[in-house]
Amino acid sequence: MAVPDPRRAVPRTDVVLADQRLQPAITQLGTARVKAAVRSAQEAVRRQELPAGLVVDSVLAALSSAPGSMRQVINATGIVLHTNLGRAPLSSAAIQAIGEVAAYVDVEYDLSTGRRAKRGRGTLAALRSAVPAAEDVLVVNNGAAALLLAVTTLARGRSAAGRVGDSAGSAGSAQDEVIMSRGELVEIGDGFRLPELISAAGARIVEVGTTNRTNRADYQRALSESTGCIVKVHPSNFRIEGFTAEVTVAELAALSGDVPVVVDIGSGLLVPDVLFPAEPDVTSTLIAGADLVLCSGDKLLGGPQSGLLFGRAELIERLRRDPLARALRVDKLTLAALEASVSGPPTPTARYLRADPDTLRMRATALAGGLPSELGALVVEVSGAVGGGGAPGVELPGWALSLPAGYAERLRAGRPPVVGRVEAGRCLLDLRCVDGEQDALVLQAILDAGGFA
């Protein structure tokens, strides 16, 4: 007997679109979006994953979830700040705050006087009270924007400063040089190189020292009338060991004179953290003498994508008044999420970084116990990672469920997609970044992927 061609059973698009049950969705969401959902349901029927009779139900279910092309995934990679998965997941407090301010909101308005007020003042106050060592703070789009703004403002040439017609014979007065150690000319990831960003800002980098060693005299020799600032960068994602030397922030502050010392610490710890003894933090860096400290908001801080600048009030004010600041400013959603992340309950990032290995082992064992034995699931010791270009030497001890490698792809195709990692021919699911309530979802996803449903 011939096997029936499953494509025969696929209902036609116009027939599905004419179904009464879809009319409210077409009116509300538009034909294009409903049609796209119909297409993917038809595909599922072709792949024999959906009975033809359930096409409309499947379309309705797909449309009832949030619109948009990005899909929520379960991060079972064990990498807490996974850049490809959007870095830091937000806390419930931050998500709630975003929902609250999505409407009209007094972001730049004083309700008592009915006049304009300072934009995002509550968020700035929260950051200032988290870092009392900072005289002032500014929030921009991301860490890269923070560096761009700092360099553009502090190391601009005379013509760029807008003194039109005053360029003759004044080449020596342009302060467009940025002094940087050769050991800190780093690439952050995906081709993003800090020196290229600094050059794009119109500044000239004066490289000092060597890859492994830079000393005070190197900086001293490079300082001149043309120096706009000294930039020190924390090499977030690699370590140089052995015969090395670098100049500390305190030493730079002592030798720099009037020249601002700008320190890009990358990760965004506001205060020291015993879990990451080698990571610099904003407070200690300011106390050591930095004039400006920059970091990302969505790395170890666990907030929304943003770039934070802390430091001397006079410098922050110059940055704030730079025309570029307007192009790099954050929206109200970011301000709200950042405030909740800084002053609210511990962020998911903080919780995942501190996940207790014994609890991870128990959860993985419970999952394994819920699976058919023929699947061959094991519970294995693994180490998770901070990720996101932070704390490169730090390993986070934990346990993972180990499945045959073929599960990785099938789990990614599931609903919700579960993203694990493949190591030594096995698919590892690390529950470090999975909230306990989601374990049942993960179990169901594995059963579905294995066809055990």
Ligand SMILES: *Cc1c(COP(=O)(O)O)cnc(C)c1O
């Ligand atoms: C991550 C990082 C950046 C870039 O920050 P984004 O928020 O990703 O733009 C810049 N400098 C350092 C040292 C970093 O670690």
